[in-house]
Amino acid sequence: MAAPSRSFNEVLLTVENISLSFGGVKALTDISFDIAKGEVRAIIGPNGAGKSSMLNCINGFYHPQQGAITYKGIKRARMRPHEAAEQGIARTFQNIALFRGMSTLDNIMTGRNLRMNRGLFWQALRLGPAEREEIEHRKVVERVIDFLEIQHIRKVPVGQLPYGLQKRVELGRALAAEPELLLLDEPMAGMNLEEKQDMCRFVLDVNDEFGTTICLIEHDMGVVMDISDRVVVLDYGKKIGDGVPDVIKNDQAVIDAYLGVSH
Amino acid sequence: MIYREAGQYKASYQADQAIFPIAQDRFVVLALLAVAFLVVPFVASEYVYRAVLIPTVILALAAIGLNVLMGYCGQVSLGSGAFMGVGAYAAYNLTVHLPFLNPFVCILLSGFFAAAIGIVFGIPSLRIKGFYLAVATLAAQFFGDWAFLRVKWITNYTPSGSVNAPPLQLFGWDLSSPTANYLVALLFTVVLGLAVKNIVRGHIGRQWMAIRDMDIAAEIIGVRPMYAKLTAFAVSSFLIGVAGALWAFVYLGSWEPAAFDINRSFQLMFMVIIGGLGSILGSVLGAIFIVLIPIFLNQALPPLGALVGWKISTATVSHFEAMIFGALIVFFLVVEPHGLARLWSVAKEKLRLWPFPH
């Protein structure tokens, strides 16, 4: 069952002719696509197709040898990761990248880091401006915690949480930054049906309520067809499909890639 | 049962975020502070001051500083001895060249000097990690050893190589008695320790811990590695520098560069590891432990040796000290990497139920 198609006017991110290699291995070859503001864009493809590498390029962790990325109208060849964060790009990771020494609450509070400015002196004193700032951001974080229904594990060190909850906390950390573009790398990997439904609900709610643009990598075709507006298909680092889910579903090249027909 | 938290509800974020949210903790800490400030001065002897209390308090401050860098921010440093030296010699130079300044002002200012130098030696940490960074900090240590000895203006061209601190006074009150020394050191440690505890609870502390736990992810969520690491080096060096100045002015009185050599760096590192990385309480516990062990061994070993007919010399005692420290380091790293501080919180967990079995 496909989502009713929505139309979008503004382009938020454009990827142009991106090529990326590590030593002799070509991870991405001449990839171009765009992401419209407010849409849910999926990137799919068999394992090793370069999907995570593509996300890493978008948020500045990998630097492509060729090509450029235009975000919010500004074209750039390379961007440092914290610049991407400052520009409103947040992400989650395939192999959870939470801060294991800290609690759930503290992890999500780090998502607010860019908006907290009180310097060392006020922090040392704590009373007054620093305390007020901390409380103000705590309120935002608590709203995220409510939204994701993780109140009961607020103070638990994240290293002790089960995998599904860790993924939720990581989503919380990304949401706390109030991003314009949310990159999700396999947010539902390793989850059972119920957990996946919860996660889909969260993703759609975020897109709905806050208008956050979402770009997600996902293997579950049911999820992809259900929640995404448009899909990009990668295989062996090349783009082999780009369009609405219904069209992609029936594209021969995509079917061949997944079934492993050599081409 | 004694440590029951039930019934203590937090009605505001402020209450939830307090330094000691649990009432029993607050009580214990205030009681300890009261004893430390008000009771000890009346009961401690000069020996106890000079052998136990003053070194423990000053080294606890240094250990807190090192813990900020190693425990909270995850940057290894084997150069903390040299930074204590920077603080000591900076304070000394201030008293020599600006004699109108009160010595305590000089001690505080020396922290800023140490922080500045700490930032300089912290710059390599932006590119170098792990034990490569440890090697870089050793460069700081050996360079410091050399500079304190050979760069003559640092020691004000003293012929003997050792320098003396000025007498300690505040607004005319003479503060050179052991009790006054102890109280001064305690005041510095408690105030600066509190400041650090506040910093660590806030967003800067979280940045440090994020860098420690996964620096790549930290950068991706917007933590600027340079700001985080250099502030860690700055705060850490400030504390260690002030501790060094206190060590020189309050504890030693007169000193040579050897007081701040690599053995001091190892001593501080042992305190931090045994006490618990990433814990202010751990730094204090570690300091107490490391100061007490040699004293204990000195008292206990010779009689024990006499029991088996072995005459134990002071050199042998120091070898045993090395063996015990080494074994303890391995023990804590294997059994409880979070050190004495974790053992303490485990004990508190058990106190929740004790004396009931479950």
Add this chain to the structure above:
Amino acid sequence: MGFFLEVLIGGLLAGVLYSLVALGFVLIFKASGVFNFAQGAMVLTAALALVRALDLFEQWHWPFGVALAAAFVFAAAVMAIVAWVAERLVLRKLVNQEGIILFMATIGVTFFLEGLAQTVFGADVYPLNIGLPKDPMFILESLFDGGILVNELDVWAAVIAGLLVAGLALFFQRTRIGRALRAVADDHAAAQSVGIPLNQIWFIVWLVAGLVALVAGAVWGSKLGVQFSLSLLALKALPVLILGGFTSVPGAIIGGLVIGAGEKISEVFLGPFLGGGIEIWFAYVLALLFLLVRPQGMFGERIIERV
């Protein structure tokens, strides 16, 4: 010019001696990923065992050759015990921990070993004679007036180091155990899953490193006498490793040569302008500058981080 050559050669030869110590580090790191700070303490322990056994056997009037061989065997046995205990009590318990934890554990081992070795074998300075000539000699007398002063012991040390490196290189490349060691260095869990007995491998590695420490201890002990400061050699070896990379045997040699030469030359020609005594930090600052340019050392491997 002659003087410069003399300083240079002296430095190079000192550098070879540093390499001998660095080799032990490289072995252990290459095969287990552990940076063994205790290598210096191992040199001290081996040297102490050697010299005390030798003295004892000579007191018993054993012929020199027999006494020497027996002393080496004794010291090797001591190092085997050290390897076994280290593997059992330290490494086995810290498998899969991060490198920095293991590094700090080896600092603990260092202190323990230093204390123990001095308690058991004594803490004095013991002169060591293993049959290497210690006289200075003059070379290239025809080219330079009076010749260049070189210490014969240092030359022998260079030869011994060369043989050791060749032997180790063969060991790693050609033998089954060598291959297993390289597998373990790459990935503990993967090596275990193909049936490589981790514990045995680690024992072997530490034993070999202990034997390298014995050779280094024998040479340095002959030169300086066996005393506590031998364990501080570990601190000298670190800059060598930075330059040469932690996993490269030839790197340890070249790094040692660069550091040794650099130290001596800087002390003689640069030192007087800075007040002298710059040897203690020169190597480290050199390594630090090097790290800023090439964080993985001359021959080390670039680590690519994945998220």
